[in-house]
Amino acid sequence: xxxxxxxxxxxxxxxxxxxxxxxxxxxxxxxxxxxxxxxxxxxxxxxxxxxxxxxxxxxxxxxxxxxxxxxxxxxxxxxxxxxxxxxxxxxxxxxxxxxxxxxxxxxxxxxxxxxxxxxxxxxxxxxxxxxxxxxxxxxxxxxxxxxxxxxxxxxxxxxxxxxxxxxxxxxxxxxxxxxxxxxxxxxxxxxxxxxxxxxxxxxxxxxxxxxxxxxxxxx
Numbered sequence: 431x432x433x434x435x436x437x438x439x440x441x442x443x444x445x446x447x448x449x450x451x452x453x454x455x456x457x458x459x460x461x462x463x464x465x466x467x468x469x470x471x472x473x474x475x476x477x478x479x480x481x482x483x484x485x486x487x488x489x490x491x492x493x494x495x496x497x498x499x500x501x502x503x504x505x506x507x508x509x510x511x512x513x514x515x516x517x518x519x520x521x522x523x524x525x526x527x528x529x530x531x532x533x534x535x536x537x538x539x540x541x542x543x544x545x546x547x548x549x550x551x552x553x554x555x556x557x558x559x560x561x562x563x564x565x566x567x568x569x570x571x572x573x574x575x576x577x578x579x580x581x582x583x584x585x586x587x588x589x590x591x592x593x594x595x596x597x598x599x600x601x602x603x604x605x606x607x608x609x610x611x612x613x614x615x616x617x618x619x620x621x622x623x624x625x626x627x628x629x630x631x632x633x634x635x636x637x638x639x640x641x642x643x644x645x646x647x648x649x
Contacts, residue, residue, distance in 0.1 A: 431504070433458040436472060436483040438465045440635055442531050442584035443494040444482040445623050449580040450498055452619040454505045495524055498577050509576050519568060523560075524581040530556060531585050537599070538592055539641050546642055547598070554602055564606040572613060583620045586611035591629055595636070596643040 435451070437444035439462050451458050463472055465481065475490050476483045484491045484500075491497050499521075502510050511517045533553045540546035564570045569578040590611075593600040603611060614620055625631065636644045 432485075432487050434485045435460050436476075436481055436485070437462050438481050439625065440628070440632055441481050442588060443480075443528070445584040445587075446494050446580050447482050447484065447497045447501070448623040449583055449619050450501050450509070450577065452622050453509070453575060453580070453617075454501065454507070456501065456505055494581075495521065495528070498524070498580060502577060509574075509580075511576075516568070519563070520576060520578050523563060523569065523578055526559065527578070527581040527585060530582075531588075534585055534588055534592075538588070538636060538643065539639050540643070541640060542642050543598070543646065550599060550601070557601070557607055558604060560607050560610075561604050564610060570606070570610040570613075575617075579614055579617075582610075583614040583617070583623075586614055587620070587624070588632070590615065591632055592643065594629070595633060596646065598646075599643055 433451075433456065435444065435447055435458055437448075437460060448460070463469060463481070468476075468479070472483065473479065475485075476492055478492060480492070482492065482494055482497055484497050486500075491500060499510075502508055510520060530553065533549065533556060537546060537549035537553055540549055569576050589599075589601050633644060
């Protein structure tokens with residue numbers, strides 16, 4: 431297959447697809463665009479105007495969960511559970527992970543400390559929902575990789591970077607979540623899923639957006 435993935439440099443939803451492509455060692459092309467000024471060809475191909483956008487032998491796919499499913503069904507090894515119920519549960523938790531990414535993004539771009547801390551508290555409460563499935567062994571297995579891993583690794587990577595930028599955003603993970611996050615961050619497919627200067631690029635993006643967490647220490 432001829433696979434081309436279209437991305438915004440910092441998009442966590444595209445990063446999910448890259449993690450899976452790297453994990454399965456699938457050959458692919460990656461093209462970055464400016465979402466604020468997208469090229470005309472992208473506007474024609476993307477009905478929702480969002481990334482990821484993936485072209486497979488010229489055919490267009492969009493939405494990160496759909497792309498993950500396609501890649502997993504098309505290339506071995508399979509990382510979704512074979513059991514129908516467990517597979518559906520994994521898909522549900524991937525959707526929950528998408529909501530956490532949206533919450534994380536809102537927290538990162540908060541324009542004042544009060545709003546940032548409020549969003550941080552809310553996110554920490556949402557992360558508690560991950561405890562039961564992790565404790566039940568539904569996902570987060572240290573041995574078997576899953577699409578849930580690919581879906582959550584970008585979240586944990588960004589939360590770690592935010593804490594490095596501003597200690598006020600040091601998220602308090604419940605024990606099993608902390609162990610899972612640390613395990614994911616050490617995977618080669620996760621480390622290799624972003625550009626080398628990703629931390630600098632991410633900080634620059636936050637500065638451009640006037641995020642309080644990067645502006646607070648400025649005179």
